[in-house]
Amino acid sequence: xxxxxxxxxxxASSPDGRVLLTVTINDKISWSxxxxxxxxxxxxxxxxxxxxGTVFGRFSKFRSSNITHKSSVVKxxxxxxxxxxxxxxxxxxxxxxxxxxxxxxYNNGVAYRFSTSIKHPVTIRSEEANFNFDxxxxxxxxxxxxxxxxxxxxxxxxxxxENTYNYLKISQLHKDTLAFTPILVNLDNGKKAAIMEADLxxxxxxxxxxxxxGFYGAFAxxxxxxxxxxxxxxxxxxxxxxxxxxxxxxxxxxxxxxxTVSDEDKELLNNDLVYLLASPSRVQDPSWIRPGKVAxxxxxxxxxxxxxxxxxxxxxxYKFYIDFAAAHNIxxxxxxxxxxxxxxxxxxxxxxxxxxxxxxxxxxxxxxWLWGGxxxxxxxxDEALSKYASMGIKGFKVDFMDRDDQKMVNFYYKLAEKAAxxxxxxxxxxxxxxxxxxxxxPNVVNFEGVYGMExxxxxxxxxxxxxxxxxxxxxxxxxxxxxxxGAMSNANxxxxxxxxxxxxxxxxxxxxxxxxxxxxxxxxxxxxxxxAYMAEKESTTFIAAVPTIxxxxxxxxxxxxxYAVIARRKGDTWYIxxxxxxxxxxxxxxxxxxxxxxxxxxxxxxxxxxxxxxxDYKKQVKSISSADKIKIHMAPGGGFAATIR
Numbered sequence: 040x041x042x043x044x045x046x047x048x049x050x051a052s053s054p055d056g057r058v059l060l061t062v063t064i065n066d067k068i069s070w071s072x073x074x075x076x077x078x079x080x081x082x083x084x085x086x087x088x089x090x091x092g093t094v095f096g097r098f099s100k101f102r103s104s105n106i107t108h109k110s111s112v113v114k115x116x117x118x119x120x121x122x123x124x125x126x127x128x129x130x131x132x133x134x135x136x137x138x139x140x141x142x143x144x145y146n147n148g149v150a151y152r153f154s155t156s157i158k159h160p161v162t163i164r165s166e167e168a169n170f171n172f173d174x175x176x177x178x179x180x181x182x183x184x185x186x187x188x189x190x191x192x193x194x195x196x197x198x199x200x201e202n203t204y205n206y207l208k209i210s211q212l213h214k215d216t217l218a219f220t221p222i223l224v225n226l227d228n229g230k231k232a233a234i235m236e237a238d239l240x241x242x243x244x245x246x247x248x249x250x251x252x253g254f255y256g257a258f259a260x261x262x263x264x265x266x267x268x269x270x271x272x273x274x275x276x277x278x279x280x281x282x283x284x285x286x287x288x289x290x291x292x293x294x295x296x297x298x299t300v301s302d303e304d305k306e307l308l309n310n311d312l313v314y315l316l317a318s319p320s321r322v323q324d325p326s327w328i329r330p331g332k333v334a335x336x337x338x339x340x341x342x343x344x345x346x347x348x349x350x351x352x353x354x355x356x357y358k359f360y361i362d363f364a365a366a367h368n369i370x371x372x373x374x375x376x377x378x379x380x381x382x383x384x385x386x387x388x389x390x391x392x393x394x395x396x397x398x399x400x401x402x403x404x405x406x407x408w409l410w411g412g413x414x415x416x417x418x419x420x421d422e423a424l425s426k427y428a429s430m431g432i433k434g435f436k437v438d439f440m441d442r443d444d445q446k447m448v449n450f451y452y453k454l455a456e457k458a459a460x461x462x463x464x465x466x467x468x469x470x471x472x473x474x475x476x477x478x479x480x481p482n483v484v485n486f487e488g489v490y491g492m493e494x495x496x497x498x499x500x501x502x503x504x505x506x507x508x509x510x511x512x513x514x515x516x517x518x519x520x521x522x523x524x525g526a527m528s529n530a531n532x533x534x535x536x537x538x539x540x541x542x543x544x545x546x547x548x549x550x551x552x553x554x555x556x557x558x559x560x561x562x563x564x565x566x567x568x569x570x571a572y573m574a575e576k577e578s579t580t581f582i583a584a585v586p587t588i589x590x591x592x593x594x595x596x597x598x599x600x601x602y603a604v605i606a607r608r609k610g611d612t613w614y615i616x617x618x619x620x621x622x623x624x625x626x627x628x629x630x631x632x633x634x635x636x637x638x639x640x641x642x643x644x645x646x647x648x649x650x651x652x653x654x655d656y657k658k659q660v661k662s663i664s665s666a667d668k669i670k671i672h673m674a675p676g677g678g679f680a681a682t683i684r
Contacts, residue, residue: 090162157289168256244443273412317475331370434464473518529653546676556616
């Protein structure tokens with residue numbers, strides 16, 4: 040018989056004293072969060088159930104708590120800022136059943152994780168992660184993209200991790216559908232809470248499901264049986280799953296569960312919690328890791344002109360892409376699907392002389408990346424990485440994983456580690472959202488897991504400008520994203536058409552230019568074709584000059600789903616980008632963040648007729664100072680982009 044035990048209450052405050060964590064321990068363990076005495080998370084239970092039936096968090100015998108205040112400066116690598124202040128209050132709660140519960144309280148959020156000290160491997164049957172709120176608040180939530188969960192298996196955990204955002208109250212959200220993280224909850228007094236996770240390793244990712252006034256975690260069970268199938272037969276489809284979510288080491292720390300807390304929308308544009316909570320780098324010498332821009336073939340369907348050869352997946356076409364990249368200071372060219380047999384990554388198609396392409400790129404100071412499906416690559420990982428690295432390849436874009444169960448998460452870590460051994464960079468496309476792997480293995484430079492511009496090749500029903508100004512507040516909280524911007528054909532709402540072989544964007548040219556500043560992407564693609572860029576010299580020169588990593592980031596202004604303005608500094612140069620939804624806006628850009636002195640601004644703004652023709656823009660170059668305030672007009676679906684020197 041179990042008897043109710045004495046209640047223990049532990050409290051810890053953030054360094055600035057505004058965020059208060061309360062943990063209550065009796066027969067269960069629950070936690071709650073306040074900011075400025077306003078409820079953020081109301082009591083929410085957490086527990087971890089092992090395969091043998093033991094439940095860490097039910098009738099667990101509390102032993103002690105240790106509360107410490109920690110502060111340090113983290114030097115980042117390939118990030119949106121060079122250094123990060125890492126200050127928090129940590130509460131370590133120890134229990135006699137060989138586990139700890141660790142909380143960290145930051146000025147802008149709270150995170151917790153389990154850690155266990157069991158000397159043998161364990162099975163994790165389930166994890167209880169609740170996030171309860173005191174009211175039926177409005178939310179911003181992306182659901183699992185249900186049309187890609189079938190594939191003959193009925194596996195709801197098989198999905199692309201891409202969807203648009205739903206602006207609904209908690210009570211209006213689908214009760215039987217998985218939601219991606221991060222999600223956003225609009226609290227009273229303008230405060231917002233975002234739910235996400237970090238340091239996901241050897242464990243499945245966390246989805247969320249809806250309950251009354253809150254959410255609870257859902258996790259893909261470990262695959263039991265699989266079959267090859269899916270896109271071009273290069274995926275592994277789960278046909279049955281186990282009754283548990285993980286088999287893992289019993290002596291370990293589990294992923295962080297995070298709730299960010301912000302007073303203003305713009306604070307979400309400059310949040311570092313996932314990066315700070317990730318495991319530090321395991322690459323001893325990362326000096327060879329060099330992110331940059333990449334000329335990309337797939338979105339523009341290899342549509343080049345003015346040449347005396349048939350454009351397509353062949354050596355001559357890629358030499359043309361290399362010539363374009365070299366002429367415009369673009370660091371890389373990517374060979375997407377088609378350069379090799381999709382089922383055998385070692386079988387290069389006859390039309391491609393890969394070594395000739397690599398050598399030609401080397402002469403022009405342009406590196407070559409290769410695309411690969413995850414299953415063929417996983418089957419010949421060492422062989423493929425060794426061979427192509429020795430040929431001179433700089434990295435792989437790996438695609439169509441479409442899962443985040445423990446087995447797939449382990450593939451990410453294995454590939455990241457192996458690729459680092461061969462000095463290869465990785466871009467995870469067809470991926471789940473980042474959870475800090477890019478800090479642990481900085482050769483991983485990008486992740487998709489976002490409803491990106493590729494959707495415009497086939498989707499006529501989309502509202503991409505609204506999606507574009509929601510992404511920076513939610514998906515970008517998790518880390519860098521492979522949105523694939525850079526369209527030179529720019530349409531308004533009325534004129535947009537999905538054309539797979541000659542795609543266009545929704546919104547204006549300046550909306551596209553701003554993405555290279557606003558979107559975090561150390562490996563940033565130029566999605567349109569070389570001819571389109573060569574015909575638009577000013578836009579191309581601007582895109583090529585914007586760095587992909589920065590020394591400082593400032594969130595200037597914005598509202599979720601409406602508009603966003605971000606400034607980033609590299610060295611002595613500032614880059615400022617702004618985007619709006621389909622609503623026409625006038626904003627005032629306050630330059631007081633600049634140091635005193637005189638500057639020159641190169642400013643791209645929507646042209647007078649950008650609402651009719653999205654390619655219309657105006658470029659200005661003028662002298663400014665930190666005391667200036669610049670009025671900027673953004674057309675419907677518009678934006679602006681600026682360089683300040």
